[in-house]
Amino acid sequence: MGKNSKNSDIFPALGDIFFLSSVNNKPVEISFTAPDLSSQGGLMLLNEYEQRNGFIAKLSDCVADTRYQPFVQHSYYEMFRQRICQIAAGYKDADDSDLLRNDSILKLCSGRLPDAQALSSQPTITRLENKLTDRELYKMGEVFLDEFIASYKKPPKVIILDCDDSNFNTYGDRQGTLFNDYYGEYCYMPLFIFEGQSGKMILPLLRPGRRNKSVNIYKILRRIINRLRKVWKDTEFIVRGDAHFCCRELMDWNEDQMIASPEFIEWACNQRSIYFMTGLTGNKALSARTRDWVDMAEESFKRTGQPVRFFKTFMYQAASWKYAQRVIVKIEVNEKGKNVRYIVTNFKHNNSRFLYEEVYCGRGQMELYIKELKTYLNADTMSCNKFEANQFRLFLHAAAYVIYLGLKQNMFTGTDLQTASIQTIREKIILTAVHIRVLKTKIKIEFPEHHPYRGVLEKAFAGCAGWREAA
Numbered sequence: 001m002g003k004n005s006k007n008s009d010i011f012p013a014l015g016d017i018f019f020l021s022s023v024n025n026k027p028v029e030i031s032f033t034a035p036d037l038s039s040q041g042g043l044m045l046l047n048e049y050e051q052r053n054g055f056i057a058k059l060s061d062c063v064a065d066t067r068y069q070p071f072v073q074h075s076y077y078e079m080f081r082q083r084i085c086q087i088a089a090g091y092k093d094a095d096d097s098d099l100l101r102n103d104s105i106l107k108l109c110s111g112r113l114p115d116a117q118a119l120s121s122q123p124t125i126t127r128l129e130n131k132l133t134d135r136e137l138y139k140m141g142e143v144f145l146d147e148f149i150a151s152y153k154k155p156p157k158v159i160i161l162d163c164d165d166s167n168f169n170t171y172g173d174r175q176g177t178l179f180n181d182y183y184g185e186y187c188y189m190p191l192f193i194f195e196g197q198s199g200k201m202i203l204p205l206l207r208p209g210r211r212n213k214s215v216n217i218y219k220i221l222r223r224i225i226n227r228l229r230k231v232w233k234d235t236e237f238i239v240r241g242d243a244h245f246c247c248r249e250l251m252d253w254n255e256d257q258m259i260a261s262p263e264f265i266e267w268a269c270n271q272r273s274i275y276f277m278t279g280l281t282g283n284k285a286l287s288a289r290t291r292d293w294v295d296m297a298e299e300s301f302k303r304t305g306q307p308v309r310f311f312k313t314f315m316y317q318a319a320s321w322k323y324a325q326r327v328i329v330k331i332e333v334n335e336k337g338k339n340v341r342y343i344v345t346n347f348k349h350n351n352s353r354f355l356y357e358e359v360y361c362g363r364g365q366m367e368l369y370i371k372e373l374k375t376y377l378n379a380d381t382m383s384c385n386k387f388e389a390n391q392f393r394l395f396l397h398a399a400a401y402v403i404y405l406g407l408k409q410n411m412f413t414g415t416d417l418q419t420a421s422i423q424t425i426r427e428k429i430i431l432t433a434v435h436i437r438v439l440k441t442k443i444k445i446e447f448p449e450h451h452p453y454r455g456v457l458e459k460a461f462a463g464c465a466g467w468r469e470a471a
Helices: 006-010 043-053 055-060 076-088 096-100 104-109 122-129 134-150 214-231 248-260 262-268 284-304 352-376 387-411 422-430 454-470
Strands: 017-023 026-031 158-165 178-180 185-188 191-195 201-205 236-241 274-280 308-316 325-334 337-345 434-438 443-446
Touching (some): 043 076, 043 422, 055 076, 055 134, 104 443, 122 387, 134 387, 236 352, 274 352, 284 308
Antiparallel strands (some): 308 325
């Protein structure tokens, strides 16, 4: 009001009442006297779905609470629920806890009554983030894998392990951050493993700001596949990734099992149960093998002026490889020049074009999964100095992704939101204003009568009620 003193005459304030410009000759009055309201009403649905399998409880159980219990006001389970629900609602940082600690819906989602003591503040949340040990983080990684397994009602026929990394730019002093010349930034390069067909999260791992070494990828994938194999004995696994995930250790391990493992031979005869399909970086040896095909394509384009695109396959064994592997080359020549790309695989399918375009290029869907994490759930908010604290933050954001995806695939089946993005679900469902009343015998939460997605919400809440009755 200081710059425009006239405004004080136009909009005088009387106590807690503010008068604005009239509409159709009727004065508009503003006051802060409404009953208990929250703009995160849809979190109740997200929370109700999560309570079905207790995913957050399993994560919080990984953390040993060494605090003096008589003085503890906020359990770790409550803090996990508070933080993950905040992330789901679009509040990415621990600082937001100070703003939301009295929000009634967030209290209910965290296990407190609306009129109970306030939730955890930012310092309390930050202390939790910085206390995590490597062993506790390892246990959380196992919880993610167990949650992935539990998401299937019966053993799947095929699981695609899509591997990719992404840059999480960092600022200031962050433990483990490195300068990445490709991105031109100091960053982390976390590894993400998703199931390629469903988009389900398998494991998110924070890594220093460089590309992952193939030997490290092999150790992680071997553990994951062995764990899944114990549960799903007849499931086929496909490992898919770009050239950074071309892993001779994985290829050799797979071939050694086929040769040395009687149970694999008895089960599969000549059929594999672990497949891989990754990009392969070009080199002089590969260029020599494909030179005649490239020359033929260039000559054809020069003669006809028509773009040329075809696929060829051959066996190739790098000096460091124990066994020869099948390589598929895509050769393109058009007005923009030539484009030669290689992939390596142990698939025996005869159609090279199908393997490249349909199977390998299908991994592009993973970019959307990572976008959901980074853009809509702000998973790249690496604000802590300690590496372990930032890994914990990644787990929290990934947990919100897991719950959102489960909600979408289980509660919104057959609706417009079944294939919607996290951002759309947040805007249409989660960020719904509701009226909360604490009565003597119940807590009443009232959604708008004319909510545009009332039918979807009614169906979802009815489904939750059905789960409780069945339990």
